[in-house]
Amino acid sequence: MLDRSQDLERIALIEALNVMDPALGRSLDPITELAAFTFGTPIALISIVDADSQQFISRVGLALERTDRHHSICSCAIESSCILQISDLREDPRFRDNPIVTGPERMRFYAGAPLVTRSGIALGTLCLMDREPRELSANEQRQLQTLARIVVNQMELTMSVGRREPISGLPNRQQFQADLSVLSRRDGASRFTGVLLDVFDLQSANDAGQALGLKPVESLLRQAALRVQEVMSDDVQVYHVAATRFAFVLRDHSHDQVEALMGRLRERMRRPLMVGSIPMSPQFHAGVCDFHADPEEAGDLVRKCMVALNHALHADACVCWYSADRDAHLRRRYRLASDAARGLAQDQFSLVYQPRYDLSDDQPVSAEALLRWTHPMLGPISPGEFIPVLECTALMPQLSQWVIEHAFAQAARWQQQLPGFAMSINLSPRDFDNEQLWTGMAERLRMHGLAPTQIEVEITEGQWLHSHPAALPQLRAMAAAGVRIAIDDFGSGYSNFGYLSEVPISHIKVDQSLVTGLARSRTARLKVEAIIKLAHQLGYRTVAEGVEHEGELSLLRLWGCNEAQGYYLARPMSAEAVTQLVLAHRAGPPLEPDAD
Incomplete structure (x- = not known):
């Protein structure tokens, strides 16, 4: 038996x-x-x-x-x-x-x-x-x-048939999953380690393919496959699971043994390979995950190894082990992306407004519309968390249209209560994929009876403008109509005054990472003062973001910064609270009672 x-x-x-x-x-x-x-x-x-x-x-x-x-x-x-x-x-x-x-x-x-x-x-x-x-x-x-x-x-x-990668001749991802299923039936209680390798940058492979043709690139991948097999023992099956990725499973290896094996693999893989007549150095990144060979863990192994491998790629690390915390963070990001459309339909999004002050007279002159999301299960979600997620989805332009409609409606109400008070909205690079963006905005302005001069559009700095050919013509059309264009978060990344001449901007917003703690950092003071002075020489108004202390405000006034916003001046608040705040400032300080 x-x-x-x-x-x-x-x-x-x-x-x-x-x-x-x-x-x-x-x-x-x-x-x-x-x-x-x-x-x-x-x-x-x-x-x-x-x-x-x-x-x-x-x-x-x-x-x-x-x-x-x-x-x-x-x-x-x-x-x-x-x-x-x-x-x-x-x-x-x-x-x-x-x-x-x-x-x-x-x-x-x-x-x-x-x-x-x-x-x-x-x-x-x-x-x-x-x-x-x-x-x-x-x-x-x-x-x-x-x-x-x-x-x-x-x-x-x-x-x-359909279970082998034709370039390397190795079993492919489908066979890997099938063999994991066999493993889970045979050794369900045993402990294993799954490894996912990325041995060549896909963009570099694509560039080489365009320059040299596919055969040299395929030869490179075959050579890489042979190198992986040379380092592994005979009882370890190597799989070719994606264009530049290989996988295998180790039995009874401690973490130290796995790390040592990855070191040997990296040393072998990093030696130059010939592509055509060009020596190329493969990269080496590994995502590693321990697992029990039960059906649930084995079935989820490839995904977990991908989580670890992507972390290794982003950190430029040789080896990264699977992290449940990182996995939970990624799953939360995916959940936010998948729940956002329902949230928009169910009115889970709202706007708050942060006043901006003119430093010449300390009067609030405008407010920035800020998006908020209260998730029914997760509670309030920080914009710093959900905005970057949604900017990678097709929903972002739809969400921006929602912001435009609600912000313009509020700006129209303010024009009745607070004449001359302006509204600022943020647009993402994805919004400019819509060549009718400005046409639609102009129609909403007319519908609400708003003058374009009462609206400011904030865009992030960066080279994305060159990869969105529809962006510059639309920004120029907005500026020609009277809409103010502001560069947001200036100083946090690309920070190049040279490209600003191409964009019809009127305001530069100095990023809060430079402004917050300004009084304590000599480097930040030098940077901010230089940005403000050069911006003024080029004819731009300057706005400081993230003002949290009087010392920062004093320095900004000293350097001639035009406007400021931040928690020290006013936190984001409801539209009604903004109305009361502006009315109070415009009314001036209360009169002192007459002395008898």
Whole structure:
């Protein structure tokens, strides 16, 4: 009898190879017919023994498609190391009461050769049956075993179609997942380590392909595959799971052993490879994850290794281990991206407004519309968290249109209560993919009775303007109509005055990372003072963001900064609170009571 672990391994392999596929049976029919003809038997079968039954995936001379495993003669044959031959089933105490012997089929002779895969697992048999007793000679038994090997080869060949990466010849991602499934059935309690390697920058591969053609790049990947295999031991199967990525599973390796192996791999992989006549240095990044070989963990292994590998790529690290915290952060980002459309439809988004002050008279002159999201399950979500997520989705332009509509409506109300008070809105690079952005904004301005001069558009600095050809014409059209254009977060990244001449801006907003703590940092003071002076020389008004202390405000006044906003002056607040704040400032300080 097969022990339970062997039987589970065999059943898992049957599922992984999908040997019950009718297409496989049809491809094996010629071999079954050849067996019946060669041995002169009326019945030849290819039988697969699964958990509860045996199924005849190819058959000649028998109408039955399956029998109960308890009554299966083949279930005994797969335990044999050679052919199981029974000259007369009625004389064998194991089978004389079998329904296939006593029933209508009245079988007498049986000979079955196990179908053993390269991994040593017997899936079923190629068997012969007759209604008369007989016996195969030694030579005939060898021929039956030869046909059984042909059946296994045909099965593995058919099942490998679509399971190998043609460039490297290695098993691909589909085969990796199938083999993980087998592993989970066979070694569910064992501990393993999954490794996902990225050996070449995909953009560099694409550039090389454009310059040299695909054959040199394919040669590079084949060389990389060979290098990975050279370092690994013979019992570790390497898989080619994506264009420049390879994977494998390690058994019984400590973290130190894995790290040492990754070091050897990196040293081997970083040696130059020839692409055409050009020596190129492959990169090496690895994402690593420990897992138990149960179905749930094995099924999620590739995703977890991707989490670790992407962290290694972003950190430019050789090896990164899977982190549950990082995974939870990524899943939360995905949840926010997927929940945002529902949130917009269900009015989960709202606007608050942060006043901006003119430093010449300390009067609030405008307010910036800031988006807020209160998630029904997660509660308030910080804009610093959800804005970067949504800017990568197709929903961002729709959300910006929602902001435009609600902000313009509020700006119109303020013009009735606070004449001359301006509104500032933020637009993302994705918004400028819409070539009708300004046309739509102009229509909303007319509908609300707003003058373009009462609106300011804030855009982030950076080279994105050059990759959005529709952006500059639309910004120029806005400015020509009277809309003020401001560069937001200046000094936090690209920070190049040279490209500003291309953009019709009127305001530069100095990033809060430079302003907050200004009084304590000599470097920040030098930067901010230089930005303000150069901006004024170029004709721009300056706005300081993130003012949190009087010391910062004093320095900004000293350097001639035009406007400021921040918690020290006013926190983001409701539209009604802004109205009360501006009215109070415009009314001036309360009069002192007359002295008697």
